[in-house]
Amino acid sequence: MGDHVVDDLVLEMRGIRKEFPGVVANDAVSFDVRRGEVHALLGENGAGKSTLMNILYGLYRPDAGEIRLNGQPVSFTSARDAIRAGIGMVHQHFMLIPVMTVAENVVLGVEPHNGPLLDESGAEQRVSDLSERFGLAADPTALVSDITVGQQQRVEILKALYRGADLLILDEPTAVLTPQEAGELFEIVRSLRADGKSIIFISHKLNEVLEIADRITVLRRGKTIDTVPREGATEASLARAMVGRDVLLRVEKETAQPGDVLLTVQDLQVRDDREIEKVRGVSFEVRAGEIVGIAGVDGNGQTELIDALTGLQRIESGTVSIAGRELSHPDARTALDAGIGHIPEDRQRRGLVLEYSIAENIALHDYAKPPTARFGWLFPSRMVDRARTLIREFDIRGGGPFTRAGGLSGGNQQKLVAAREIARDPKVLIAAQPTRGLDVGAIEYLHRRLVTERDEGRAILLVSLELDEILSLSDRILVMFEGEIVGEHTGEVSEEAIGLEMLGGRERTAA
Amino acid sequence: MSDPAPPPSPKQPDEPGTLAARWDLKQRAGGIAVPIATVVLAFFMGGVVVAATQHSVHKALLAYKAIFEGAGLNWIFHPTTSLLDISAYNLSQTLLQTSTLILTGLAVGFAFRCGMFNIGGQGQYFMGLIVANWIGVSLVGLNSLSHILLALVLATLAGAVWAGIAGVLKATVGAHEVISTIMLNWIAFWFGSWVFGDGGPLQNSRDPVLPISDPVSKGARLPDFWGDQGFQGVHVGVFIALAALVVFWALLNRTTLGYEVKAVGFNPAAAAYGGINVRKNLIRAMAISGAFAGLAGAIDMLGGTTNYQYGQLDIPFSQVGFLGIAVALLGRTTALGTLLGALLFGGLLFGTTHGLNSGAVIQPELASNLTYIIEGLVVLFVGADVLVLWVWNTPRRLLRRRAKPATSTAELPA
Numbered sequence: 001m002g003d004h005v006v007d008d009l010v011l012e013m014r015g016i017r018k019e020f021p022g023v024v025a026n027d028a029v030s031f032d033v034r035r036g037e038v039h040a041l042l043g044e045n046g047a048g049k050s051t052l053m054n055i056l057y058g059l060y061r062p063d064a065g066e067i068r069l070n071g072q073p074v075s076f077t078s079a080r081d082a083i084r085a086g087i088g089m090v091h092q093h094f095m096l097i098p099v100m101t102v103a104e105n106v107v108l109g110v111e112p113h114n115g116p117l118l119d120e121s122g123a124e125q126r127v128s129d130l131s132e133r134f135g136l137a138a139d140p141t142a143l144v145s146d147i148t149v150g151q152q153q154r155v156e157i158l159k160a161l162y163r164g165a166d167l168l169i170l171d172e173p174t175a176v177l178t179p180q181e182a183g184e185l186f187e188i189v190r191s192l193r194a195d196g197k198s199i200i201f202i203s204h205k206l207n208e209v210l211e212i213a214d215r216i217t218v219l220r221r222g223k224t225i226d227t228v229p230r231e232g233a234t235e236a237s238l239a240r241a242m243v244g245r246d247v248l249l250r251v252e253k254e255t256a257q258p259g260d261v262l263l264t265v266q267d268l269q270v271r272d273d274r275e276i277e278k279v280r281g282v283s284f285e286v287r288a289g290e291i292v293g294i295a296g297v298d299g300n301g302q303t304e305l306i307d308a309l310t311g312l313q314r315i316e317s318g319t320v321s322i323a324g325r326e327l328s329h330p331d332a333r334t335a336l337d338a339g340i341g342h343i344p345e346d347r348q349r350r351g352l353v354l355e356y357s358i359a360e361n362i363a364l365h366d367y368a369k370p371p372t373a374r375f376g377w378l379f380p381s382r383m384v385d386r387a388r389t390l391i392r393e394f395d396i397r398g399g400g401p402f403t404r405a406g407g408l409s410g411g412n413q414q415k416l417v418a419a420r421e422i423a424r425d426p427k428v429l430i431a432a433q434p435t436r437g438l439d440v441g442a443i444e445y446l447h448r449r450l451v452t453e454r455d456e457g458r459a460i461l462l463v464s465l466e467l468d469e470i471l472s473l474s475d476r477i478l479v480m481f482e483g484e485i486v487g488e489h490t491g492e493v494s495e496e497a498i499g500l501e502m503l504g505g506r507e508r509t510a511a
Numbered sequence: 512m513s514d515p516a517p518p519p520s521p522k523q524p525d526e527p528g529t530l531a532a533r534w535d536l537k538q539r540a541g542g543i544a545v546p547i548a549t550v551v552l553a554f555f556m557g558g559v560v561v562a563a564t565q566h567s568v569h570k571a572l573l574a575y576k577a578i579f580e581g582a583g584l585n586w587i588f589h590p591t592t593s594l595l596d597i598s599a600y601n602l603s604q605t606l607l608q609t610s611t612l613i614l615t616g617l618a619v620g621f622a623f624r625c626g627m628f629n630i631g632g633q634g635q636y637f638m639g640l641i642v643a644n645w646i647g648v649s650l651v652g653l654n655s656l657s658h659i660l661l662a663l664v665l666a667t668l669a670g671a672v673w674a675g676i677a678g679v680l681k682a683t684v685g686a687h688e689v690i691s692t693i694m695l696n697w698i699a700f701w702f703g704s705w706v707f708g709d710g711g712p713l714q715n716s717r718d719p720v721l722p723i724s725d726p727v728s729k730g731a732r733l734p735d736f737w738g739d740q741g742f743q744g745v746h747v748g749v750f751i752a753l754a755a756l757v758v759f760w761a762l763l764n765r766t767t768l769g770y771e772v773k774a775v776g777f778n779p780a781a782a783a784y785g786g787i788n789v790r791k792n793l794i795r796a797m798a799i800s801g802a803f804a805g806l807a808g809a810i811d812m813l814g815g816t817t818n819y820q821y822g823q824l825d826i827p828f829s830q831v832g833f834l835g836i837a838v839a840l841l842g843r844t845t846a847l848g849t850l851l852g853a854l855l856f857g858g859l860l861f862g863t864t865h866g867l868n869s870g871a872v873i874q875p876e877l878a879s880n881l882t883y884i885i886e887g888l889v890v891l892f893v894g895a896d897v898l899v900l901w902v903w904n905t906p907r908r909l910l911r912r913r914a915k916p917a918t919s920t921a922e923l924p925a
Contacts, residue, residue, distance in 0.1 A: 312783060333786040342784070350784045355777040360770070364785035368767040376767050 088160025581866015670805015
């Protein structure tokens with residue numbers, strides 16, 4: 001350890017500045033981490049959290065500022081330097097090799113060997129030692145492709161620990177987890193802290209930051225707004241610091257006034273591309289003026305259900321009807337024309353053509369219809385006119401009709417998708433993960449908008465992995481587990497009850 | 512990216528997946544600089560090859576001067592319409608070569624915009640050429656305009672069908688278009704070899720030993736608009752190629768067809784979500800792509816760069832379909848870029864063969880290979896445009912490094 005250990009600070013970052021062409025991503029940012037603390041880094045998307053962490057991890061070089069690790073000034077030129085210095089990072093998207101075992105993934109790059117051969121049992125032994133020490137249950141011999149997302153995350157943490165990390169960066173670790181898995185992660189984080197590890201916890205979720213962090217640093221537009229201890233911080237105060245204004249955290253809505261049935265799903269069965277049965281006889285209705293939420297752990301058939309409703313996946317058996325009219329063999333076009341609007345769960349992969357402009361993206365469903373086109377001839381100026389109107393109405397910021405959709409922030413991309421879907425005046429609006437990865441301001445906007453559209457008399461089907469979102473928006477909740485609807489709730493219901501059903505608890509008690 | 516004022520993301524969060532999407536990204540990253548740098552680098556390295564093999568930098572410079580004059584570009588110093596003037600004649604031949612390359616370049620470009628790499632321009636060109644010869648040789652006595660139009664249309668269709676096969680294979684069974692178009696090239700190659708060869712259906716009627724076609728009948732030939740009797744004149748195929756550029760641009764930018772094609776090229780998942788039939792567009796884009804190459808074959812046959820005949824032995828030497836790849840990539844699959852790329856390669860192709868074939872500067876073998884060396888380098892650099900960008904950014908990077916003295920990495924406890 002160095003000579004200049006100041007207090008108990010493991011890490012000090014002072015006056016960090018990083019500029020990208022046209023943007024100051026970090027502007028005189030200061031941030032420090034004490035030994036054995038969980039320090040949350042909170043901020044909206046684009047506030048500069050990732051840039052700061054990439055600088056710390058050696059992926060970017062700062063334009064100005066100083067980084068001290070254990071009191072020593074450091075300058076990393078690559079992630080390898082950072083790893084050698086005892087920094088570990090668990091990225092949002094895991095970097096594991098699915099066909100290899102847990103142990104092989106953990107030791108990858110620094111394998112223990114027997115002469116030229118990999119010491120397989122040695123690797124497994126070390127991995128199980130590590131997982132025991134930190135309470136990170138993981139079977140070293142399991143293939144990564146066979147374990148759950150939560151377990152994969154533990155493998156990532158093990159990887160970092162195996163490389164000797166004392167300072168762990170967790171980048172939005174709960175984004176991919178169920179509430180239960182998130183609870184388990186928090187236990188792991190606490191045991192790491194108890195062992196003297198320091199943890200930087202990146203998040204934009206206020207409740208979990210308040211649950212796990214010892215101190216919280218808020219970034220906004222590349223600047224440090226404040227560093228506060230958890231004691232005394234509230235969701236409201238953090239949200240204000242993040243966004244710069246007071247934010248409505250609870251969705252305000254009147255009691256639903258359900259009208260006619262607009263969406264009827266009867267005994268629907270769907271197989272995925274690998275011919276695995278993913279939706280097994282699902283039936284439900286959504287009425288005009290109500291929001292029906294589908295809760296469930298990722299991968300329980302929600303995606304295939306939506307794809308079948310929107311004509312993107314073939315229906316094995318069963319029927320889908322819009323306002324009483326059955327869609328026979330729906331493809332995307334007939335579903336669109338029948339009055340289904342669809343905010344897809346992956347706006348970048350499916351919801352938008354990122355290389356297309358805002359105007360072109362707004363035309364994605366109706367590019368071939370008048371006034372945008374006539375007899376196959378396109379009128380770009382009409383596309384642009386329509387885009388201008390919607391940009392104003394939906395408050396899409398960050399560019400005009402000619403701006404590439406890929407250049408917009410996540411929140412504005414989602415507003416763009418929502419604008420396109422709502423402006424088509426659909427009878428049924430299907431919103432899948434409508435606020436995934438968005439910041440507080442954009443979430444607030446989209447939630448209010450969904451309620452407004454409900455009150456306009458649309459039938460809204462909300463599918464989300466965020467239980468909070470389902471609970472606060474839905475007038476009725478359906479719980480999906482292994483391709484079936486295993487629960488239905490109206491009115492007040494506890495998070496725990498639904499959480500249990502999401503994991504198939506009801507089946508278990510019945511059995 | 513903060514909500515009110517979103518800055519462009521410094522690191523693309525999700526690298527777009529398809530060929531066309533990646534291409535778009537790189538295009539924005541490099542702008543016009545990369546194609547220019549690509550050409551300069553390719554010429555430079557071609558020059559190095561000449562200088563090294565001839566042990567003379569001077570000869571390399573002379574070679575490029577000879578290419579410049581061989582392409583007829585010195586015509587601008589003393590313009591004349593008389594083809595008896597050597598520079599005017601050279602220029603006219605460059606224009607003919609350019610026309611073909613525009614069309615084969617558009618062929619590659621159109622498929623590219625739909626996310627596909629059509630390597631089969633050469634085969635589609637052969638099919639167009641064969642059909643144009645067949646129509647041009649038969650149906651003698653037909654009214655000239657109808658004869659020309661019929662030959663052009665059927666040759667274009669032949670190219671479309673030939674490429675369409677690859678499109679259908681991709682859309683139905685997922686066969687990769689690169690593989691299937693290469694295979695189709697060979698089929699077209701041997702088919703051509705057979706039809707013009709001994710006993711082949713299109714072998715000439717006068718000399719059964721010559722593996723060559725009959726000349727296209729007079730009525731089916733494209734009229735010259737610039738030229739003297741006895742010389743190879745410049746025919747209206749040049750205008751057909753220019754018109755094709757306009758059609759290409761309009762199709763992609765002003766029609767719903769182009770909207771669909773580009774959407775599928777950028778992001779097939781989003782296109783399908785938007786209600787676009789992805790399979791239909793793959794087939795259609797491939798067919799349109801092949802149509803351009805088929806048309807190229809037709810104007811070469813009916814316009815007579817080979818004196819309205821074609822032979823078994825000409826086939827192995829034809830490269831225009833492959834050159835179309837370099838043209839399209841260099842021109843970044845835009846209409847204007849393709850025009851410029853075709854001019855460059857048209858000039859090079861004619862310039863090297865006719866400016867250097869006397870052997871006065873360098874050996875004729877090296878001269879004709881110089882075009883292909885430069886072509887190869889262009890394709891390599893376009894494919895490796897990361898490399899070109901790196902070279903392009905080197906001065907800036909060096910400046911930055913000098914401005915900021917390297918800070919030593921502190922020794923750290925492990």
